[in-house]
Structure formats: C-alpha cells, structure tokens
Amino acid sequence: MDTRSEIREFLTSRRSKITPQQAGLISYGARRVPGLRRAEVAQLAGISVEYYSRLERxxxxxxxxxxxxxxxxxxxxNDDDRTHLDDLARAAGPARGRRRADPQTVRPGIQRLLDSLTGPALVMNGRTDLLAANALGRALLAPVIDAARGATPNHARFLFLDPRANQFWGDWERAADETVALLHAQAGRDPYDRTLTDLVGELSTRDETFRTRWARHDIRQHHQGAKPLHHPLVGELHLTYEPLELAADNLTLIAYDAQPGSDSEDKLRLLASWTIDNGHEQPRQTARRPADPN
Incomplete structure (x- = not known):
C-alpha cells in the first residue's frame, strides 16, 4: 500500500462527509465538492492552512x-477512524520498522483453545484468512472452506467472488461493508503487507462492488456484533459473535453463539451432532438435510 496515498484519500474522504453547518461554520459561495474546505478543517483544528495541506498531501x-x-x-x-489515523501516522514515521508478517498457521495452544470451546470458533488474520477453527466452526463455515479448494480460505475473497456468498450471508450488504472496512484498517496497520496488497488488487479488478466500497475509505476494527446467515444444511441462523485479539500472534479469535432457547441454538446443536457423527469432519454441502426436529 502507498501510505501517502492512503493518508491523502482518508483525510479527503473524512472532510467530504462534514458540512459547514454540521461543523458550526458559516458557508459562503457555491462549493464544487461536498464537505469542508481545507481552510475550514485547518480553522477547526487550530493549525495553519499550509500545515494542514501538507498533512492532507x-x-x-x-x-x-x-x-x-x-x-x-x-x-x-469515530474511535475506529482515530485508531486508523494513528496507524497511518506511525506508518509515515521515519522510525517505522517493517511489521512482523501475520502467521499463516496457528500455534498448537491456540488450536487447543479453539477445540475447548463448545460453540463455533475460528481464528483469522488481518487479511481475513481463515487459519484455524474448531469442528463446529468448520461445519458452520463449510461453504467458505469448500470454496477455497484446499487453499487457505479467505472470507473477503468468498464474499465478493463466490456467487454462493449472497445466499450464505443473510445481510450481504452489511457483511461486505464491514469486511472492506476491516481490510482498510489492516492496510493502515501494515501498509507493507504485499499479500494484502495483492488481495485488494485482485478484488478491485474482479468486483466492482468491492472497488466502490474500497474508495469510500470506511474503517472498522473488530467489534462484537450479530450475523444472520443461511447454512446449506440447517437453514437460517441468527448468531452473535465476540472477537478476542491474540496480540502476541497478530490474530483474532472469533467465537459465535446463539440466543439461549432460540431456534438458532437448536440448529447449532443439530450441526454439532453431525460433526460428531462424521468424526469431526465438516459436513458436505451435498449431504441430505433431515427433517426439522421442531
């Protein structure tokens, strides 16, 4: 990633979202572009126009x-944007060293932690590579894993390039927005990640919806939330998820759960029973779906 370009486009995109009225300023004359002018940002920040112009360059x-x-x-x-701005400032600093590359495998201890969890759980890096999961996690994300055809599964690649993603993710638009924002945040943390640059280039070339979202420069860090999805074996699931940062490994553990007593909890139990019956192998999408026990 080009850090200077990222800084320029990020700051420009943020000031374009704020009107003078929102900022409490009086607007004079017609504006060729929406949002604040550079001079107005400098005024609000208490710095010179020349200095702000240098920053935005x-x-x-x-x-x-x-x-x-x-x-x-x-x-x-917001908090996510501010974290990204700090990351960009560190990347631009003269003492910035090359960040240790994200691992492509997980330590045995992390895998044991995953296997000890009763709900679906997985580990991802900042590029949204799915590096490890427990048995129920593999069963839950079977379409994503199958789409990789033996390569490392990548959530973003599946989301934007596999036609099954639109059915699998119950709210595809939100999933797409959040995924691109996560990749942008990772680009700020590690602009020297060539694999991430290649992934963004691939998705930008092959998918217009990704390219449009990338140009917005929206930022998102990992937060807890909810995900609706349509599993090919058990149908509709409404799950919550909690991310846990594995700081020593530059990885994120994500654990999924269902509301107690809900239909989704029953379906997770059914999915878990299949993983046990199949010797902890992920269920194939061609498996026959049994009758709904409810």
Missing amino acids: GDLSGVSGQVLDALARALRL
Missing part, C-alpha cells in the same frame, strides 16, 4: 499527538 511524518487529536475533533472521527 500524505505527509504525517513527525506529527504530534496533539495535532492528531485536533484533526480527530475537526473531522469528527
């Missing part, structure tokens, strides 16, 4: 935390 080297705070207030950055 992509030069965050040596910028102080105080200036970043002022920019965050002026541009009304």
